Amino acid sequence: MNRLKDYVEVQFQNFPATEESLTIKANILASMEDKYADLVGSGTPDDKAFEIVSNQFGDIDELRDVLFTSNTVPVYEKLKGYAIFFQKPYHSRLLILFSAFLSVFILIAGFHVEIWLLAIMTIFTLIFFVFTVLMHPSHFDDPPKDLHHYISSRQFTLALFSSLLTALVLIVSILNHLFIIFPWIYSRALQTVFIDGIYLYNLPYHFRDVIVLELISIFFIFLILFITMLIIAGRIHNQPAKASDNENEIE
Amino acid sequence: MISSDIIRGYNDTIILYMLKQGDSYGYEISKQIEKQTNGDYVMKETTLYSTFARLQKNGYISSYSGTETNGRKRTYYKMTAEGSQYYQEKCREWVLTKNVINRFIQEVDQ
Secondary structure: OHHHHHHHHHHOOOOOOOHHHHHHHHHHHHHHHHHHHHHHHOOOOHHHHHHHHHHOOOOHHHHHHHHHHHHHOHHHHOOHHHHHHHHOHHHHHHHHHHHHHHHHHHHHHHHHOOOHHHHHHHHHHHHHHHHHHHOOHHHOOOOOOOHHHHHOOHHHHHHHHHHHHHHHHHHHHHHHHHHHHHHHHHHHHHOOOOEOOOOEOOHHHHHHHHHHHHHHHHHHHHHHHHHHHHHHHHHHHHHHHHHHHHHHHHO | OOOHHHHHHHHHHHHHHHHHOOOEEHHHHHHHHHHHOOOOOOOOHHHHHHHHHHHHHOOOEEEEEEEOOOOOEEEEEEEOHHHHHHHHHHHHHHHHHHHHHHOOOOOOOO
16 A cells, blocks of 8 residues: 555655645555555556556646646735736736836936946946846747746746845945945044045035935836736736636536 | 536436435445436436536535444535525426427337
8 A cells, every 4th residue: 555655655745735725645655555455455556556546646737737727826815916916918018118228228317426336336237127027928939837836937936036136236235225325323422534445535415415316226127027927927917817717618 | 328518418307307316425435327228328426426516516415524334434415405496406407408309209119
């Protein structure tokens, strides 16, 4: 009987272990063991019985569709309305255009104040933007069926990479604060001249610019991140809807 | 051999019919289906249990844990009132479907 247990284990490999799925797994194994025992009891050779029983297992994705599409989606339920908006190619194109415009704006603004850290931030923002565009639904060659599929997909790797880049941008931004704002406060306190290592700044003017530009950059980074999430949510959400449409057609 | 695409919409009906006869568990139902169709339709395990899960989510069946004679714990399923109503609907739908499709089926040699 260990052979059947192993068979079921292999089938359920990579299958999310929830209370419900574990119960079903145990029930399936019990069914298969009963059938196997019946077959062997009626004179079927062991190997033949195992073959018949394992052929009757079916397709694990069938269970996945029922158990996880409706269960995992509610996490994204709140975003549904927005997500559908971004499903439309026209809206998506507009969004890309808008983001491109913003990126160029940040780029120009960043160089204008001649702070090398802001320039680095801008470059990362641009790279992040490129990845966001890459993740647009029309670039999904194999749309994920549910969260599990999504996590094991190439799109998830891209999303992860983009998120890491965002994190990096934020770290650079924090460093920026440490190098520019804190020394500025320090220099004011000590009544000395503020030096950033490279440039000697005209303090009040520069300080205001840095703050405004950084706030703008951070805002846009979060905006892009939010939109990326919406696109992903929309993609995941679209799948079960399609699946149930098909089902209705069949019925 | 029956195509799984064709029968998919009626797995619910088959299982509800079985539960109409009384509470039962996975293997018993699967065995009965095979027996009553003379082996023409053998339901796959994943089909059986995904149908149970779907029916339960829609409130057409409920489940409870029970023990069979050999002492093994099993999940038993029970049809609800909504399930009974749904079964009637599916039966009416099938009669209609059958009448429609039959108009386009030529007699085949047995």
